[in-house]
Amino acid sequence: MQPTHENAFPPGPPPPTTPAHHGRRLRRALCAAAAALALVGAAAVGPAGPAAATSAQDDSGGDDGDDGETVLTAAVAQSVDSLSPFLAVTLVATSLNRLMYDSLVNYDVKTQEPIPGLAEKWEPSNEGRTWTYTIRKGVKWSDGRPLTAEDARWTFHTMMTDDAAGTANGSYVTNFEKVSAPDDRTLVVELKEPQATMNSMDLPIVPKHIWKDVEDLGKFNNDKDFPVVGSGPFVLTDFKTDSYVTFERNENFWRGAPEFDKLTFKYYKETDAAVAALRKGEVSFVPDLTPAHAASLKGQPDIEVNDGQGRRFWAIATNPGARDIEGNRFGDGHPALLDPQVRKALFHAVDRKELVDKVLQGHGVEGAGYIPPRFTEYHWQPSAEQEIGYDPKEAARLLDEAGYELKDGKRVGKDGKPLNFRMLCHATDPKDKAAGKFLAEWWGELGIGLDLQCLDNVGDPWVAGEYDLAFDGWSVNPDPDFVLAIHTCAALPESEDVVGQTDNFICDKEFDRLYAEQLATYDDPARRAEIVKEMQSVLYDTGYMNVLAYPNSVEAYRTDHIESITAMPAGNGNIWGQDGSWSWATAVPAAEASDDGGGSGMGVVLGGGAALVVAVATGLVVTMRRRATAADRE
Numbered sequence: 001m002q003p004t005h006e007n008a009f010p011p012g013p014p015p016p017t018t019p020a021h022h023g024r025r026l027r028r029a030l031c032a033a034a035a036a037l038a039l040v041g042a043a044a045v046g047p048a049g050p051a052a053a054t055s056a057q058d059d060s061g062g063d064d065g066d067d068g069e070t071v072l073t074a075a076v077a078q079s080v081d082s083l084s085p086f087l088a089v090t091l092v093a094t095s096l097n098r099l100m101y102d103s104l105v106n107y108d109v110k111t112q113e114p115i116p117g118l119a120e121k122w123e124p125s126n127e128g129r130t131w132t133y134t135i136r137k138g139v140k141w142s143d144g145r146p147l148t149a150e151d152a153r154w155t156f157h158t159m160m161t162d163d164a165a166g167t168a169n170g171s172y173v174t175n176f177e178k179v180s181a182p183d184d185r186t187l188v189v190e191l192k193e194p195q196a197t198m199n200s201m202d203l204p205i206v207p208k209h210i211w212k213d214v215e216d217l218g219k220f221n222n223d224k225d226f227p228v229v230g231s232g233p234f235v236l237t238d239f240k241t242d243s244y245v246t247f248e249r250n251e252n253f254w255r256g257a258p259e260f261d262k263l264t265f266k267y268y269k270e271t272d273a274a275v276a277a278l279r280k281g282e283v284s285f286v287p288d289l290t291p292a293h294a295a296s297l298k299g300q301p302d303i304e305v306n307d308g309q310g311r312r313f314w315a316i317a318t319n320p321g322a323r324d325i326e327g328n329r330f331g332d333g334h335p336a337l338l339d340p341q342v343r344k345a346l347f348h349a350v351d352r353k354e355l356v357d358k359v360l361q362g363h364g365v366e367g368a369g370y371i372p373p374r375f376t377e378y379h380w381q382p383s384a385e386q387e388i389g390y391d392p393k394e395a396a397r398l399l400d401e402a403g404y405e406l407k408d409g410k411r412v413g414k415d416g417k418p419l420n421f422r423m424l425c426h427a428t429d430p431k432d433k434a435a436g437k438f439l440a441e442w443w444g445e446l447g448i449g450l451d452l453q454c455l456d457n458v459g460d461p462w463v464a465g466e467y468d469l470a471f472d473g474w475s476v477n478p479d480p481d482f483v484l485a486i487h488t489c490a491a492l493p494e495s496e497d498v499v500g501q502t503d504n505f506i507c508d509k510e511f512d513r514l515y516a517e518q519l520a521t522y523d524d525p526a527r528r529a530e531i532v533k534e535m536q537s538v539l540y541d542t543g544y545m546n547v548l549a550y551p552n553s554v555e556a557y558r559t560d561h562i563e564s565i566t567a568m569p570a571g572n573g574n575i576w577g578q579d580g581s582w583s584w585a586t587a588v589p590a591a592e593a594s595d596d597g598g599g600s601g602m603g604v605v606l607g608g609g610a611a612l613v614v615a616v617a618t619g620l621v622v623t624m625r626r627r628a629t630a631a632d633r634e
Helices: 021-041 091-100 149-161 196-200 271-280 291-297 340-348 352-359 392-401 430-445 459-463 481-485 509-520 525-542 582-586
Strands: 071-076 105-107 114-116 119-125 130-135 176-183 186-191 234-240 244-249 262-267 303-308 312-318 364-366 405-407 410-412 420-426 449-455 469-475 545-551 553-558
Touching (some): 114 119, 119 196, 130 149, 196 509, 271 553, 291 553, 312 340, 352 364, 352 430, 352 545, 392 405, 420 430, 430 449, 430 469, 481 509, 509 525, 525 545
Parallel strands (some): 420 449, 420 469
Antiparallel strands (some): 105 114, 119 130, 130 186, 176 186, 234 244, 244 262, 312 545, 364 545
């Protein structure tokens, strides 16, 4: 969500592709002819078939591409948690849902500022307690039925009244008093208190005529009846868990139908296998590369590596004492970590520069505040006096002061027990494992033991509070409200057996006060940004969270598969995991085949001329008792 406020907005910009969309028909005619000739001498695999990117599907589950049909296949590393926009919380799932469902407000692909989406304009009244949105005229659902204000009213009202419907984005409607649709083009939202996020309501709007018949939104994953009716640039046409997700372009998309006819996301359990498929031309894109993979792909024919500025942070979280919203404690977090001196000592013994240089191998920058530097108006840096920098001597002094003496190389507490911590590590994230080895060495030099627990599912022990430390991370949106809300007291679970929206059981009264203040500051973006920075300062000083780095989005793609694609933001942004669907909606198939007759002759151009590509991403099987991996959460 963005804090920028305007009373009226001009029509949304055309899709920012390099070739104009009016050339689509001619391009497809040429592609069809080229593909027909190509089929005489070669069989296509994945996104193959020379000029048209025609795909003769293998075992990915989709239909064989027709002559001239452009199909882009991309690697998917893990499972999708849900294809319901009410339930999806992982990055892969929310990204796929953005392909299916548009929102009232979009984000500009170049500036990340809010721009018109399904709403062509909006304005506040009643001192910010009433917001009126004007729905764009003539928008249709993919089944041809008109999209109206009633669809948006029903979506928000359902989120307000059905706990399951509020699973993914319920925090945005908690402050809603009433939602009404006096006519087909007018949506009115009445608030209990002013709310800054009303300037950028990018929540997916669903078709009432389809969803009103769903009996249990908590169990409905939207992945059985195809095609799935939506308003986004693509329509979901097929899905098989841990195998593939297939989309076809939406001819009714109000910005104009995409260039690609189909998108297929194919599941690969191991990144090594996905990279091998990329080399063969069986897929066009592989996300979340390790530095080793990125290095091995550089300079390879028809392959380019995108090293774009990311929108994620990577952090260490400490267990502050798991509790429910009534203050009842549970879990078995180490009591020593309730002492701020101990937490500060641990972080003084972490060399962030070493982690960026050795673990990320330069694909990122050192961490500080909670919000990445990509979002300049909200990014915060601690002062020199406040910073918990790398200082092992200071770490040792703090431990001594806290009563943990060094005896025979071990830090021992007053109870005579050595200081040892368990740390949750995502088995699917190589950087967690690599960083864990450095932490074990650095903390070991202080006399602290570390048990690195790398699990496929970190969710169960995390939500049960059965951990001491954990690697943490989230994708941050242009409006930071969500990643701030998950650290409020209100996000704590109702009870030990109910999963709340909390990230790490943090509950701080000063943080909550500032959160409420920034949320109410809808008419002064500069002031709101200052409050958000104050919140990061408070969070930093608690010592419960410590940001290690802001990793880049390291992705590889085939330059003979895409003619043009759009990164976000322009210049040095990411392709996968955007705040919107620009990359997919604007991707253009290449018009010429590669020399070897392999992949689908597509090239790539990005932003100011840098070579980049379309992306997809990793997901993760989660349940209401599970927590997404650090690499996959939205």
